[in-house]
Amino acid sequence: MAGEEHAWSVLYQRYYPGLYAAAIQLCGHLPEAKDIVQDSFVTAWLKISQLKEAITFGSWIKTILIRKCYQWRHKSKRKMGIDPGSSPDEHLIGYELERELDHLLTEKRLYTVLTRLPEVLRSTLLLRYFSAFQSYNEISEILSIPVGTVRSRLNEAKTKLFEKWGQVPDFEVSVIKESNAWNEFYYQTYSGLHFHDDQKNKLLNHLTRSVQIILPNGESNIGSRAFENIIADDRRVGSYLTPVNVVSSGNVSIIETNHHNSVEHPHHCPPRSVTVLVRNKREVSKMNLYFSRD
Numbered sequence: 001m002a003g004e005e006h007a008w009s010v011l012y013q014r015y016y017p018g019l020y021a022a023a024i025q026l027c028g029h030l031p032e033a034k035d036i037v038q039d040s041f042v043t044a045w046l047k048i049s050q051l052k053e054a055i056t057f058g059s060w061i062k063t064i065l066i067r068k069c070y071q072w073r074h075k076s077k078r079k080m081g082i083d084p085g086s087s088p089d090e091h092l093i094g095y096e097l098e099r100e101l102d103h104l105l106t107e108k109r110l111y112t113v114l115t116r117l118p119e120v121l122r123s124t125l126l127l128r129y130f131s132a133f134q135s136y137n138e139i140s141e142i143l144s145i146p147v148g149t150v151r152s153r154l155n156e157a158k159t160k161l162f163e164k165w166g167q168v169p170d171f172e173v174s175v176i177k178e179s180n181a182w183n184e185f186y187y188q189t190y191s192g193l194h195f196h197d198d199q200k201n202k203l204l205n206h207l208t209r210s211v212q213i214i215l216p217n218g219e220s221n222i223g224s225r226a227f228e229n230i231i232a233d234d235r236r237v238g239s240y241l242t243p244v245n246v247v248s249s250g251n252v253s254i255i256e257t258n259h260h261n262s263v264e265h266p267h268h269c270p271p272r273s274v275t276v277l278v279r280n281k282r283e284v285s286k287m288n289l290y291f292s293r294d
Contacts, residue, residue, distance in 0.1 A: 008041075011057065019062065023036050037065065113165055115249060123252050126252060132274075141290060142216065142288055210285075211223065211227070213287045237265040238264065252277065256273075258272055
C-alpha cells in the first residue's frame, strides 16, 4: 500500500498543474475547477484497471477531466436557463480536438499514421503527447525553436494526422515491430551506458561521426566525441542515468531518463533529461539534449 500511495503522490504532483490549468480554461477561476481535478484523480484511481498502457496515463486522466468539465458546464447551463445545445466556445472546440487525439494515441494504428508525417512534425507531436515534457516552453527549449513554431507545428501535425487517419485502412505490423525494436535497443543501451563498455560502445557506434548534438541554448556540437565526453565525465564522478520512457516512430525516438549522482558530487547532473534522436539510414544523425532541473 505504501508503494501505491507513493506512486499516486508522484502522479498527482506531475499532472495536477496541467489538469488544473485545463480546468480553469474550461470552467473559469472557480472552486469547481479544483473540485473537478480532485474528482478526476479519484475516478482515475477507481478505474485504473481500465488503463491499458502506463505511458498513456496523462492523456487518459486528461480525457476524464475534460468529460467532467463538460458535465459540469452542461449542468451549469441548465441551472442558468441556457440551452445546453448552444454553440460551444473556442476552448471547448480545442479540447474536443485534444480529447479525440488523446483517444487516437491509444490505438496501434496511430503508429502507422505517425510515420506518414514529416520528421519535424512527428518529433513535436511525440514530445507533446508521449513524453512528460509536454509544455510548449519545454518543447521549445528541447527542439531549440520558438514557442510560436511549436504551436504552428502542433496545429499542422494534428491537421495532417486526422487527414491521413482516414487514408490508412489499418495499422502495419512491420511499423509496430520496428518501433518496439528501437525502444528495446535504447532501453538496453541507455541502461548500461555508464556501467558496461559494450553497451556504451554499441550506442556510440550507432551515432554517425558527424552527428549534430543540439543543446537547449541553441549551441551545437558536431561529432560523437562530444557525447562520449559527457559519458566519461559522468563516470568519473560516479553519476549515471536510467531510462524511464522510450517511444519511437519511424526515424525518430524520444528517450526520457532519470539521473543519479554520487554523494561526493550531488549536483553534477540534473534530476531528469530527455533526448530526441533522429536517424538517417539507421544511424543517429541528430540529437537534441535537454536537462530539467525540476
